[in-house]
Amino acid sequence: MKRCRVLNTVLNKFYENRDKFDPLKTGDMEVGNMFEMVIRKYFATSSNGQFFTPREIIGLMMNIMLNSTDISDDLFKDGAVVNVLDMACGTGGMLSIAQETLNKVNNKITVNLFGQEVDPKLYSVCLSDILLKGQDVDNIKCANTLYEDAFPKDEMDFILANPPFGTSWRPSGSKKDNKADNLKEQYLRIKEEESKGEKGKYEAGIASDGTDCQIMFIQHALYKLKESGKACIISNNKPLMAGEVGSGESDIRKWILDKDYIEAIIKLPGQMFYNTGINIYLNIFNKGKAVERKNKILLIDASDEDGKFEFHSIAKRSIGDKRNELTKKHIEKIIKLYTNFKASKFSKVISRDDFINMKFTTKQAMQCDFSINSERLESFKNGKLYNILSHGTKLTEEQINILLRQDEFNENEKSNIEKHNIGIDIFKKIYNALVKNKSDKVYIDIEDFIEFIKASLGYKQVEVQDGEKKDKKGNYKKKKIWVLSECGDITLNGIKSSFLKKSFNDLFKIIAFDLAQHNEEADIITDKDGNILFDDESKDTETIQVSSDLSLNITCKLEKSENEESENIKLTAKKKNLLYGSEWEKEVLESYLEKEVLPYAKNTHVIDKVMYGAKYDFDKQFYVYKPLVKSNELLKKYQEIEKSISSDLNELLEGIK
Secondary structure (H helix, E strand, C coil), X not given: CCCCCCHHHHHHHHHHCHHHHCCCCCCHHHHHXXXXXXXXXXXXXXXXXXXXXXXXXXXXXHHHHHCCCCCCHHHHCCCCEEEEEECCCCCCHHHHHHHHHHHHHCCCCEEEEEEECCCXXXXXXXXXXXXXXXXXXXXXXXXXXXXXXXXXXXXXXXXEECCCCCCCCCCCCCCCCHHHHHHHHHHHHHHHHHCCHHHCCCCCCCCXXXXXXXXXXXXXXXXXXXXXXXXXXXXCCHHHHCCCCXXXXXXXXXXXXXXXXXXXXXXXXXXXXCCCCCCCEEEEEECCCCHHHCCEEEEEECCCCCCCCCCCEEEEEEECCEEEXXXXXXXXXXXXXXXXXXXXXXXXXXXHHHHEEEEEEEEEECEEEECCCHHHXXXXXXXXXHHHHHHCCCCCHHHHHHHHCCCCCCHHHHHHHHHHHHHHHHHHHHHHHHHHCCCCCCECCHHHHHHHHHHHHCEEEEEEEEEEEECCCCCEEEEEEEEEHHHCCEEHHHHHCCCCCCCHHHHHHHHHHHCEEECCCCCECECCCCCECECHHHCEEEEEECCHHHHHHHHHHHHHHCCCCHHHHHHHHHHCCCCCCHHHHHHHHHHHHHHHHCCCCCCEEECCCCEEEECCCHHHHCCCCCCCCCHHHHHHHHHHHHHHXXXXXXXXXXXXX
């Protein structure tokens, strides 16, 4: 500026307007708005997932944490030291308001502000602010929170943060550029941190979605909190909902529930941020919950989606995408709902069990009848036997067809084509033999049907000359082998020259099941050890949400079966958490199958180990069924609209020929 001879001009402009910057004449809110306008113009870009947080939301976040019922009075005694962290601190706005809020409680406490920010430009702005506040500059670090803990020796009393939304944190594809290389290095560092297990911040694992890292910032916050610490983290709905049971996100949410760290989730109105109009959620975590709040979660719907402006008002002037604002009245109303911790029109208190999901796989027991009739022979043409003989399990039919259209082949391709040709020839011979024995007779017993298949294919032993062994006279010995005489004396070795590498018995079972049809009147099929065989085509994956009522009912049932006195059953059930126990799990599954599955698919069984996860389904808890409008009422409304439009058109076009 000096070299360009503009420094004096700029300083003079500030001097001429010095009244506007005088803290005695201009309030904090006005100065804050000026600062936010500058930030919005030069820094607020959603391209990297950064959404700068308005001052009233930060104030709400701090006041929520300070109004926890379990907060210790010792924290605010004269001379007390309070540590505050924002691990995605941006320009430092959250830290500034945190200090102001805490000093209003008691200006004789020492507030230590800690911040981590990966963007050097934002970090420099934050550092400047910290310098002006007289804070320790060593407590603000330019560091990557996803794998770095810039303050390993310090634990935090309060953490508040607005982590980046929808930011990629691991590489994808094979693109080679600086960004991909940086993501690759970052991913390796994250995996290294994850490998520490309970000694690191990713005790519950890492996210599965490589395009969003919010839930990993939440883990960092929980890792840094003191045993009595509190955190308030802004998020969209991804950390609450994204990822099915078995995903990293689901596992992390379940871990948070198991630790009983989450205390409340608050949904705020949309259009509260400068550069995004989406609804946001405040996730309140508390490591030192009051006894009466243990294993409970408070949900507050302050989204105002009903349009009644209970929790926000329209701003006098829009700034970017920010068209709504929270006033002091709105903030006090939300805080009151939080401190009351009771069910109301806008709040729900649920058990942590209400967010638990169970995922398992079911199959129907195989109950079939068998026949070689015209209909089943038609489906047999594209059954399991045909596919295995023609292309095996490692190749697809399309890949084989591509090979057949080629002019040149390598050795492996030649081998695959040869196996294909042999397989097709074998299938044709088997199919033709079955057609000759076509019948409408239905078999209930699989063993009887397999005997019929053997007879149809001419399965028998024949004597052949052994080309290796000779008798004393020098003649080749005879040996007996099994063949399919009705299929051109196909041998087992001949079959194994195709893609099918099974025994004759396996071949007959494949044919039998290709000609089978489900029949609930038939016997359940078992193997030689008596284990039930299952129909693969009936495979289904079930995900059910465990509710507190279901959990309590099952627990009560188990307690009752242990001969507990009836008046103590519910009390005991509440004290003794049997969630995830084997008996509890068995009862839940049986209850679900009996009600939701068995009436429609008899003899269905759970065939795999049950997986547990969690999904914080916020909106589902506030869902209220509204009957659909009747069709005659809709028609009446449409007719009224048509009349109105017709009237308006006549008025507009009056006098026009």
